[in-house]
Amino acid sequence: xxxxxxxxxxxxxxxxxxxxxxRELAKGLNIPESExxxxxxxxxxxxxxxxxxxxxxxxxxxxxxxxxxxxxxxMTRQGSGFFMPEDGTEEVYIAPDETFTAFDxxxxxxxxxxxxxxxxxxxxxxxxxxxxxTTIVGTFRKRKYFMTVEPDDPKIGRAIYVHSxxxxxxxxxxxxxxxxxxxxxxxxxxxxxxxxxxGYPDEPGVDILSTIRKxxxxxxxxxEVSAEAESIRLDVGSNVLAGRLDLRDMTTxxxxxxxxKDHDDAVSIxxxxxxxxxxxxxxxxxxxxxxEGSALDREARERGTSVxxxxxxxxxxxxxxxxxxxxxxxxxxxLTYSCIMDVSDTGRVANAKITASVIRSSGxxxxxxxxxxxxxxxxxxxxxxxxxxLTVMRKLAEILRNARxxxxxxxxxxxxxxxxxxxxxxxxxISPRLRKESHRLIEEFMLLANKTVxxxxxxxxxxxxxxxxxxxxxxxxxxxxxxxxxxxxxxxITDPPKPIQLARFLKKIEGSPEEEVLNxxxxxxxxxxxxxxxxxxxxxxxxxxxxxxTSPIRRYPDLFVHRLLKEIKNGQYPGSRLLNxxxxxxxxxxxxxxxxxxxxxxxRETVKIKQAxxxxxxxxxVFDGVVSGIVSFGFFVRLTKFSAEGMVRLSTLDxxxxxxxxRRFSVTGSHTGKRYSLGERIFVQIVSVxxxxxxxxxxxxxxxxxxxNKLRRRISETARIKKRRR
Numbered sequence: 061x062x063x064x065x066x067x068x069x070x071x072x073x074x075x076x077x078x079x080x081x082x083r084e085l086a087k088g089l090n091i092p093e094s095e096x097x098x099x100x101x102x103x104x105x106x107x108x109x110x111x112x113x114x115x116x117x118x119x120x121x122x123x124x125x126x127x128x129x130x131x132x133x134x135m136t137r138q139g140s141g142f143f144m145p146e147d148g149t150e151e152v153y154i155a156p157d158e159t160f161t162a163f164d165x166x167x168x169x170x171x172x173x174x175x176x177x178x179x180x181x182x183x184x185x186x187x188x189x190x191x192x193x194t195t196i197v198g199t200f201r202k203r204k205y206f207m208t209v210e211p212d213d214p215k216i217g218r219a220i221y222v223h224s225x226x227x228x229x230x231x232x233x234x235x236x237x238x239x240x241x242x243x244x245x246x247x248x249x250x251x252x253x254x255x256x257x258x259g260y261p262d263e264p265g266v267d268i269l270s271t272i273r274k275x276x277x278x279x280x281x282x283x284e285v286s287a288e289a290e291s292i293r294l295d296v297g298s299n300v301l302a303g304r305l306d307l308r309d310m311t312t313x314x315x316x317x318x319x320x321k322d323h324d325d326a327v328s329i330x331x332x333x334x335x336x337x338x339x340x341x342x343x344x345x346x347x348x349x350x351x352e353g354s355a356l357d358r359e360a361r362e363r364g365t366s367v368x369x370x371x372x373x374x375x376x377x378x379x380x381x382x383x384x385x386x387x388x389x390x391x392x393x394x395l396t397y398s399c400i401m402d403v404s405d406t407g408r409v410a411n412a413k414i415t416a417s418v419i420r421s422s423g424x425x426x427x428x429x430x431x432x433x434x435x436x437x438x439x440x441x442x443x444x445x446x447x448x449x450l451t452v453m454r455k456l457a458e459i460l461r462n463a464r465x466x467x468x469x470x471x472x473x474x475x476x477x478x479x480x481x482x483x484x485x486x487x488x489x490i491s492p493r494l495r496k497e498s499h500r501l502i503e504e505f506m507l508l509a510n511k512t513v514x515x516x517x518x519x520x521x522x523x524x525x526x527x528x529x530x531x532x533x534x535x536x537x538x539x540x541x542x543x544x545x546x547x548x549x550x551x552x553i554t555d556p557p558k559p560i561q562l563a564r565f566l567k568k569i570e571g572s573p574e575e576e577v578l579n580x581x582x583x584x585x586x587x588x589x590x591x592x593x594x595x596x597x598x599x600x601x602x603x604x605x606x607x608x609x610t611s612p613i614r615r616y617p618d619l620f621v622h623r624l625l626k627e628i629k630n631g632q633y634p635g636s637r638l639l640n641x642x643x644x645x646x647x648x649x650x651x652x653x654x655x656x657x658x659x660x661x662x663x664r665e666t667v668k669i670k671q672a673x674x675x676x677x678x679x680x681x682v683f684d685g686v687v688s689g690i691v692s693f694g695f696f697v698r699l700t701k702f703s704a705e706g707m708v709r710l711s712t713l714d715x716x717x718x719x720x721x722x723r724r725f726s727v728t729g730s731h732t733g734k735r736y737s738l739g740e741r742i743f744v745q746i747v748s749v750x751x752x753x754x755x756x757x758x759x760x761x762x763x764x765x766x767x768x769n770k771l772r773r774r775i776s777e778t779a780r781i782k783k784r785r786r
Contacts, residue, residue, distance in 0.1 A: 165192025335405030364655025407463030468560030574739030706756035
């Protein structure tokens with residue numbers, strides 16, 4: 061059929077005053093009867109992706125011409141939603157009774173409403189184009205006359221009716237996965253079919269497995285992908301090494317966490333003159349083994365990223381590649397892609413070479429042992445041969461860090477929890493994760509390599525997949541400026557804002573009681589970084605050019621950038637690549653950004669689950685914390701020891717009637733004047749922990765030093781299960 065989608069769109073646009081049926085469209089476009097069925101399929105594709113919308117009487121039209129918009133819906137726990145149109149226009153508020161049959165994350169069609177009642181324009185969902193998830197995880201409930209699954213996700217406010225459980229033996233109170241049936245009528249609850257029974261919530265592993273199923277994360281590779289991975293052999297023969305830069309005699313090494321198995325970056329250093337350094341960043345050449353269009357490549361693109369949950373890793377690539385063939389193990393030859401940079405003592409890269417290479421890593425170091433050397437100045441026997449290189453690297457990393465901060469790079473050092481589990485998945489300990497100098501050293505080198513590769517591709521005038529971070533919205537920054545005023549600070553911001561202004565402000569508040577809260581609120585005010593072919597720079601890093609090059613084992617954009625680098629010949633891509641590169645970059649960028657956000661949500665949720673389980677053993681104990689957020693019914697406190705949040709409800713403050721100020725900076729007693737303010741350190745007692753919703757309830761015990769907590773016997777998962785069964 062010669063008629064294209066663009067032909068159909070142009071014709072519909074030209075006849076926007078009179079929406080047409082598909083048969084009328086075919087007649088207007090002179091579609092012969094022999095091609096009508098193919099034409100109908102083409103129009104249905106346009107309806108499915110939201111380019112066209114179906115109207116009354118089976119007519120079709122363009123969304124924009126009919127006050128309709130296509131985009132993604134984000135739901136709140138209260139049942140309302142916020143709709144982000146694909147055309148980039150402003151966010152739209154959707155009232156709870158206007159969400160139709162949409163769930164959180166669905167791609168929907170929204171009809172815009174005239175006028176504004178609030179700050180945002182308003183609309184109503186009229187059609188669901190694509191479900192974000194086709195399965196839902198929840199608790200199975202067997203009633204007298206019907207069965208339901210109550211969703212775990214608080215953003216799904218409707219129970220799912222279940223007509224039959226089939227052959228699956230599911231019991232009341234167990235976690236289950238339900239596949240949704242088509243839901244067209246918002247006046248009745250959605251329906252579905254049980255497809256998997258996960259077990260009781262307090263059985264070992266069920267909590268994390270529920271999260272995996274909730275986010276639709278893959279735990280196994282398809283048979284064809286596993287078979288393809290197993291068929292790949294390590295390839296470092298002379299025919300492969302021809303044309304590669306041979307760096308096997310150079311001292312290179314990896315620095316990773318103690319338990320790391322996938323080593324995708326190694327570093328090297330030479331001092332080539334007074335104040336002159338030659339830094340090498342050598343990255344596993346995954347693209348040599350994972351070819352474009354292969355089963356491995358399709359699966360890696362779909363996954364987008366490795367997912368690091370609290371108790372496991374869901375890798376982007378099978379372990380035979382990620383932990384073996386591509387991993388830069390010590391003492392063996394490995395194919396790499398190297399970025400070798402000559403760096404001055406001001407942090408400027410004077411010359412760079414980016415090329416396919418081969419290395420033989422001199423050793424696998426850990427962050428902890430490198431940090432011990434930095435702290436003591438005495439290398440362990442394992443580090444003795446690498447001590448000089450590490451000393452030079454330490455000096456260069458400091459130069460790079462100072463240069464980056466001087467240009468306005470923003471450094472958020474927010475507390476992150478480190479969760480230690482035993483073999484059964486039970487929580488042994490939770491403590492703040494320390495970001496050591498050894499971590500920062502590798503961070504600086506990876507940032508510089510990513511920046512240098514981006515600059516070189518841009519200099520050639522070639523399209524690529526950038527990692528961008530757009531400047532914050534003016535309104536959000538203005539709100540943040542008003543927010544910091546409540547703490548007595550004055551934040552001066554120009555229009556457009558400059559990163560250096562925010563960086564200087566963060567430096568100014570360093571060490572203050574409110575530092576953590578102000579850092580976190582600023583982070584919320586900034587946009588999220590993403591992948592796209594349009595280079596708008598990276599605001600947070602204060603880089604005009606940036607991409608991801610250094611982690612192709614665990615991030616698809618890095619693998620894709622490697623592939624593009626290899627295709628450059630005489631400063632150009634081949635003609636076949638140039639024909640479709642823009643559309644391909646857009647698709648890869650959008651999908652990778654979406655998968656990254658999903659992975660982050662899942663990772664955070666699994667940490668939250670284990671935090672709640674651990675805190676449930678400390679009911680009655682007292683800890684210090686920081687007031688981290690204020691809502692209409694109370695305030696959140698982040699427990700310093702665990703980097704976990706709990707809620708102090710106003711109803712528990714029985715010494716006065718407390719009022720929340722308009723800007724939600726503080727809670728103040730009407731008679732006593734006693735105040736609890738954001739950023740304030742207080743002592744709280746753990747009153748209860750809701751293990752169904754993983755929420756911790758706290759009460760304030762006063763400003764005096766807390767009593768010592770009693771030693772508590774560690775309760776095993778098995779004991780808790782038996783207790784709950786009784």
